[in-house]
Amino acid sequence: MATRAWPEGVELRGGDVGDAQRVLTADALAFVATLAREFEGERQALLQQRRARQAAIAAGWRPTSPSPDDPARRDDWRVAPPPADLRDRRVEITGPTDRKMIINALNSGARVFMADFEDANAPTWANMVQGQANLYDAVRRTIRYVAPDGREYRLGETTAVLTVRPRGWHLDEPHVRVDGRPVAGALFDFGLFAFHNAAVLLERGSGPYFYLPKLEGRLEARLWDRVFAFSEQALGLPRGSIRCTVLIEHVLAAFEMEAILYELRERVTGLNLGRWDYIFSFIKTFRHRADLVLPDRRLMTVPATPFLRAASRRLVRACHRRGAHAIGGMSAYIPRRDDPEANERALEQVRADKQWEAAEGYDGAWVAHPGLVPVVQDVFDRALGGPHQLAVVSADEPSDEEMVAIPTGPVTESGVRTNVRLQTLLHRAHLLARLRSRRATAPAGFFSKAITSHDNHAL
Structure with a gap:
């Protein structure tokens, strides 16, 4: 790749992998570089605001909701209506961007597939580049995969609606530099996908749809809105054609859910509560707050966790009040074939959880495996009796104290020991993901020694 001519100021430090x-x-x-030059300064300012806000919380400050006179609290606005193919979101499936996963997810029977460049993906250079190529082929319906046993996978006649989750604002893409600085992972992921696929998706009757992760407040949503508007103009797309769903994964963002909808009101279609x-x-x-120490993790279920239950109620109310999906x-859970009884017990827990969500007012939910699609679909079919329940708006808004x-x-x-064991497993999985790309050049015994050393450090 070093011999190719790149746009001025762009440096690639990754190898010539896959379909690069x-x-x-x-x-x-050049489009990614334009986004970086236009928005990197604002991104860095927002990341500095995160650090300042965390310091204020450590000193005793507590987050509050926007004041009653904030424009986001007025009654005179709603988000733009969802596009036709996002009106029914009763089951959404998620997964990384490898070829087989994309095909199986799109063929799963789910209403929506979220192709994930974030949590479900190890961000190696090969994964990020090949994932973009796989989605390029999926958008054009040319994607295919031949397994080692000769089985061939192709897209069916009817597929889920494609959405894409880029990385959060806090992550860089270290293999690409613009004017000497790493480009934001969010802008790299979004920019490549939008450049290659937005117009094609619109021609096919869909559109460039995104899931936005790890926002910590309305100003970070406003930055995404500016990126979308800029990109629509730069790529010659109709205004408002880029649409998004926002993941509420941070407690500070939960205080500003209506404000986040307001900042993205021309483009947002829903909010999703990422529990864990x-x-x-x-x-x-709140790690510095002795009065906010949580009990053992086994007690942290949604019904038994007041702050999580409050966030759930506030999310559904905010979405339906403003015309967005919750x-x-x-x-x-991954269905098991070896133990039917254990499998059915686990599926009953899934059903109970989704029945609770439907009763709370949600319009759909996520699954991680195609085997769960019919289970969750059946729950929402029975509970909703239609594609959504946007008309159900609760009068109850949880307080800031709740x-x-x-x-x-x-x-x-025992609870602390459980946390240590789980943290060690997570560290181990992270290390394996990082080392997997180096397998070809690693000396004998390198992996086992590295993992043992890493486990000892974590413990």
Whole structure:
């Protein structure tokens, strides 16, 4: 790749992997560079605001909702109506951007597929580049995969609606530099996908749809809106054709859910509550607060966790009040064939969780495996009796005090040991993902020694 001519000021530090040559074209990289030059300063300012806000919280400041006279609190606005193919979101499936996963997810029977460049993806250079190539082929319906056993995978006649989750504002793409600085992972992921696919999607009757992760407030949503508007003009797209759903994964964002909808009102179609990331954000944000220490994790279910229940109620109310879909949490269970009884017990837990969400007012929910699609679809079909329940608007808005109310319960030695074991497993998985791309050049025994060393460090 070093021998190719790149746009002025653009430097690529990744290898010539996969389908890089047809994805990392000069024009596509020039568009990414334009986004970086236009918005990097604002991104850095917002990241500095995150740090300042965290320091204020450590000093005793508590987040509050926007004041009653804030424009976002007025009754005279609603978000733009959803495009036709996003009016029914009863089941959404998520997964990384490898070829087989994309085909299976699009063929799963789910209403929407979120192709994930973020949490479900190890951000190696090969994964990020090949993932873009895979989506390029999926948009054009030419994607195919041949397994080692000879089985061939292709798209069916009817597929889920494609959405794409780029990385959050806090992450860089270290393999691409613009004017000497790493480009934002968010702008790299969004920019490449929009440049190659936005016009094609619109021609096919859909559109460039995105899931926005890890926002911490309305100003970060406003930046995304500016990126979208700029990109529509630069790429010759109709105004408002780029649409998005926002993940509420951070406790500070939850205080500004209506304001986030307001900032993106021409383009946003819904909010999604990411439960486990949300709990983590609560722990991280209030880590200096002795009065907000959480009990053992086994007690942290939605009904038993006041702050999570409050965020859930506030999300559904904000969405339906403003005409946006409320999307529920992830069912991450992987169906088992070896133990039918255990499998059915787990599926009953999934059903109960989704029945609770439907009763709370959600319009759909996430699954991580195609085997869960019919289970969750059946729950929402029975509960909703239609494509959504946007007309159901609760009069109950949880207070700011409820948004930080913690569950009662003990902190035990057993609970702490469970946390350590789980954290070690997560560190191990992260290390494996980072080392996998180096397997070809690693010396004998390198992986086992590295993992043992990493486990000892984590413990």
